[in-house]
Amino acid sequence: MIELEVDGRQIEARPDDTILSAVTRHGIDIPTLCHMEGLPPSGACRLCVVEVEGNPALVPACSSAVAPGMKVRTHTPRVLDARRTIVELLLGSHPDDCLYCARNSKCTLQDLSENLGVRQRLYRGEKTVRPTDVSSPSITRDPDKCILCGRCVRVCEEIQSVSAIDFAGRGCDAMIATAFDRGLNLSTCVNCGQCIVACPTGALRERSYVDEVVAALADPGKMVVVQHAPSISVTLAEEFGTKAGQDVDGKMVAALRYIGFDRVFDTSFTADLTIMEEGSELVQRIKDGGPLPMLTSCSPGWIKFLEHFYPDLIPNVSTCKSPQQMMGAVIKSFFAEREGVDPADIVSVSIMPCTAKKFESSRPEMAPEHIPDVDYVLTTRELGHMLKMFGVDLMAVEADTADTPFGERTTAGKIFGASGGVMEAAVRSAHFLLTGTEMAELDVQPVRGLEGAKEIHTKLGDLEVGAAVVSGLGNARVLLDQIRAGRDDLHFIEVMTCPGGCINGGGQPLGADIEAVKARMRALYRIDREEEVRVSHKNACVQRLYDEFLGEPLGEMSHRLLHTSYARREDLAEAGSKD
Amino acid sequence: METKVIEEAADIERVLEKHAGAGRDHLIPMLQEVQERCGYISKLAVSRIGDHLDLAPSKVYGVATFYNQFRFQPKGKYHFMVCRGTACHVKGSLKVLDMIRNMLDLEPGETTRDRLFSLEVVACMGACGLSPVVNLNGEFYAKVTPKKLASIIKECREEENENEQD
Numbered sequence: 016m017i018e019l020e021v022d023g024r025q026i027e028a029r030p031d032d033t034i035l036s037a038v039t040r041h042g043i044d045i046p047t048l049c050h051m052e053g054l055p056p057s058g059a060c061r062l063c064v065v066e067v068e069g070n071p072a073l074v075p076a077c078s079s080a081v082a083p084g085m086k087v088r089t090h091t092p093r094v095l096d097a098r099r100t101i102v103e104l105l106l107g108s109h110p111d112d113c114l115y116c117a118r119n120s121k122c123t124l125q126d127l128s129e130n131l132g133v134r135q136r137l138y139r140g141e142k143t144v145r146p147t148d149v150s151s152p153s154i155t156r157d158p159d160k161c162i163l164c165g166r167c168v169r170v171c172e173e174i175q176s177v178s179a180i181d182f183a184g185r186g187c188d189a190m191i192a193t194a195f196d197r198g199l200n201l202s203t204c205v206n207c208g209q210c211i212v213a214c215p216t217g218a219l220r221e222r223s224y225v226d227e228v229v230a231a232l233a234d235p236g237k238m239v240v241v242q243h244a245p246s247i248s249v250t251l252a253e254e255f256g257t258k259a260g261q262d263v264d265g266k267m268v269a270a271l272r273y274i275g276f277d278r279v280f281d282t283s284f285t286a287d288l289t290i291m292e293e294g295s296e297l298v299q300r301i302k303d304g305g306p307l308p309m310l311t312s313c314s315p316g317w318i319k320f321l322e323h324f325y326p327d328l329i330p331n332v333s334t335c336k337s338p339q340q341m342m343g344a345v346i347k348s349f350f351a352e353r354e355g356v357d358p359a360d361i362v363s364v365s366i367m368p369c370t371a372k373k374f375e376s377s378r379p380e381m382a383p384e385h386i387p388d389v390d391y392v393l394t395t396r397e398l399g400h401m402l403k404m405f406g407v408d409l410m411a412v413e414a415d416t417a418d419t420p421f422g423e424r425t426t427a428g429k430i431f432g433a434s435g436g437v438m439e440a441a442v443r444s445a446h447f448l449l450t451g452t453e454m455a456e457l458d459v460q461p462v463r464g465l466e467g468a469k470e471i472h473t474k475l476g477d478l479e480v481g482a483a484v485v486s487g488l489g490n491a492r493v494l495l496d497q498i499r500a501g502r503d504d505l506h507f508i509e510v511m512t513c514p515g516g517c518i519n520g521g522g523q524p525l526g527a528d529i530e531a532v533k534a535r536m537r538a539l540y541r542i543d544r545e546e547e548v549r550v551s552h553k554n555a556c557v558q559r560l561y562d563e564f565l566g567e568p569l570g571e572m573s574h575r576l577l578h579t580s581y582a583r584r585e586d587l588a589e590a591g592s593k594d
Numbered sequence: 595m596e597t598k599v600i601e602e603a604a605d606i607e608r609v610l611e612k613h614a615g616a617g618r619d620h621l622i623p624m625l626q627e628v629q630e631r632c633g634y635i636s637k638l639a640v641s642r643i644g645d646h647l648d649l650a651p652s653k654v655y656g657v658a659t660f661y662n663q664f665r666f667q668p669k670g671k672y673h674f675m676v677c678r679g680t681a682c683h684v685k686g687s688l689k690v691l692d693m694i695r696n697m698l699d700l701e702p703g704e705t706t707r708d709r710l711f712s713l714e715v716v717a718c719m720g721a722c723g724l725s726p727v728v729n730l731n732g733e734f735y736a737k738v739t740p741k742k743l744a745s746i747i748k749e750c751r752e753e754e755n756e757n758e759q760d
Contacts, residue, residue, distance in 0.1 A: 172650070177650075178650030178652050178653060179650075179652060180652055181650070181652040181653050181655070181656035182656050183652075183655060183656045183659040183660075184659045184660070185659070185660045185661075192652070192655070192656070192659075193652055193655075194637075194640055194650075194651035194652045194654070194655040195637060195640070195651075195655055195666065196655075202652070203650070203651075586641055587637050587638075587640060587641040587644075587651045588637060588638045588641035588642065590637065
């Protein structure tokens with residue numbers, strides 16, 4: 016342990032601490048713009064400067080190591096003045112239009128300006144005027160609001176290993192851009208939205224479909240049906256100011272109904288259905304000898320990543336559509352038929368933790384006969400926004416239950432929202448499919464938790480099975496490279512695009528730290544612990560859907576409605592030759 | 595046109611061969627050599643160099659755009675270099691530059707769609723005594739005024755028209 020003095024107080028630090036990490040642990044808040052938890056410091060924004068005795072210059076706390084006997088002062092007038100000047104300079108070239116900004120009241124730059132007492136426009140620099148990139152169905156990029164902190168670039172490269180964007184140009188012309196500054200839709204962007212979560216300003220935001228949904232709800236000729244993903248009920252409350260980890264499933268259902276949705280369904284239902292299809296597919300592949308390992312297909316960012324970077328592994332991916340798209344497909348087929356409604360008159364909306372789901376729903380193969388299975392995807396944040404627009408105080412709403420037949424779920428479908436959840440649900444049902452008996456202990460602890468890569472080797476009946484769970488595409492890349500190099504001890508791999516899974520998705524409430532993500536995860540496993548039906552194959556409504564409509568898992572009807580295919584994506588060179 | 599694309603691709607491959615097994619520190623020399631051979635950095639070049647050095651295209655593009663020396667569109671048949679050095683600036687090179695931009699609807703680094711004209715801004719050509727200086731396809735034009743420049747561009751166009759009629 017190292018002792019140092021901070022603002023006249025003795026504190027203890029670890030030898031590998033920076034000044035920032037040491038003082039933060041002791042409850043002293045030093046502002047930062049470019050710092051990212053868990054990644055090496057970049058030291059770009061200089062907001063975290065502090066005074067260190069014996070050092071004539073201010074030093075950045077994020078990238079200065081602690082030393083024994085060091086005397087640090089974190090909030091002297093000189094320090095505060097330096098920080099305020101930095102913010103004032105940033106504002107000098109910022110559009111300064113907070114009232115019209117999607118991030119109004121959720122913006123780090125705005126908070127800093129408030130906390131540091133910026134009260135006048137001291138610097139009036141040239142404002143950047145560049146077109147907003149609206150090419151992507153998931154992410155809107157407004158370069159004018161960008162302060163070049165580089166957090167989006169880092170998350171895209173260092174966490175997701177996608178590197179769709181980087182710094183381009185120099186000096187006043189510097190900007191964040193894709194290769195050749197093409198639209199995001201033409202880049203390798205996988206639409207995960209982690210850049211949105213990382214962005215301190217309004218430069219990155221989801222492509223919003225709130226207006227379209229509001230219009231649909233007001234249209235008497237439309238039947239508007241909504242589904243909500245497993246993780247939404249444990250994160251939505253944060254949009255209303257509560258602490259992370261509160262499950263508001265019933266309140267959310269009631270609120271959705273109140274604002275006018277005709278039916279409220281639970282995507283966890285089709286998560287259960289996914290387990291039936293994907294589990295059967297896995298068992299069939301094991302019996303028929305491959306291709307193995309089978310890779311999960313529910314995370315659309317991951318699917319696009321695979322199509323760009325690992326097209327040779329496309330045969331390994333499950334052909335199952337994601338739960339969102341399965342729900343969309345059964346709504347516009349079975350449900351439409353049962354209700355006697357023309358599928359063209361149904362507006363199918365989904366509430367997702369994810370921006371990539373917006374892209375997924377727009378894939379042409381997800382729109383048979385040009386009628387999309389899912390019309391609009393809203394993120395958790397957009398739903399929060401919409402409820403406020405409709406004057407709904409979520410926390411005061413009386414809880415209600417979802418509609419039949421797609422409102423019933425097991426907890427196996429619910430835990431899809433956390434990394435490892437799909438695997439755990441699959442293991443529970445695969446055990447039953449292979450042996451005819453239930454597992455004695457349903458908890459599969461080794462696949463739980465926030466670690467980026469988890470593995471389990473277990474026996475299902477007589478069969479020795481190897482399975483891996485990865486979240487965050489950088490972790491996926493490591494494992495996929497091993498598979499490419501010939502690793503063959505794995506049968507099944509769950510891949511989630513975002514670190515920790517959907518509970519940390521790019522569409523989730525902003526400002527969540529790792530503790531908040533853990534709390535969200537605990538909330539899902541609490542539901543799993545407390546409810547009775549914990550295996551997907553016991554979902555009675557799923558069984559009925561097979562009896563009345565689908566036939567059997569992997570049957571002809573399933574194949575047509577619930578399965579899909581993937582294709583290699585064109586790279587820059589091929590695209591360039593057409594320009 | 596088609597043969598030009600094939601030639602460019604072959605040129606890029608030659609640069610890659612020369613830097614076989616190279617690390618990321620070869621990025622800038624490789625970009626320079628590609629530009630030397632092809633006259634510009636194409637999408638194909640960025641993609642191929644990226645593959646070669648295990649760098650994302652956005653990174654290669656990011657590095658390349660940091661330096662003024664790289665252009666991303668092929669040079670036009672008439673390539674204007676406008677000096678924006680101190681002496682030329684004092685003698686009114688900004689007006690000259692604006693004239694080209696307006697007449698050809700062209701920004702520095704760009705090429706007209708018909709591939710006839712391209713524009714480049716340089717810091718100093720070492721001909722300060724002749725300022726403001728414009729260089730067209732290697733030929734220096736001294737003490738250029740917007741009016742003089744307009745007639746140079748007009749001449750280029752007339753030359754093109756004659757070529758077409760032939």
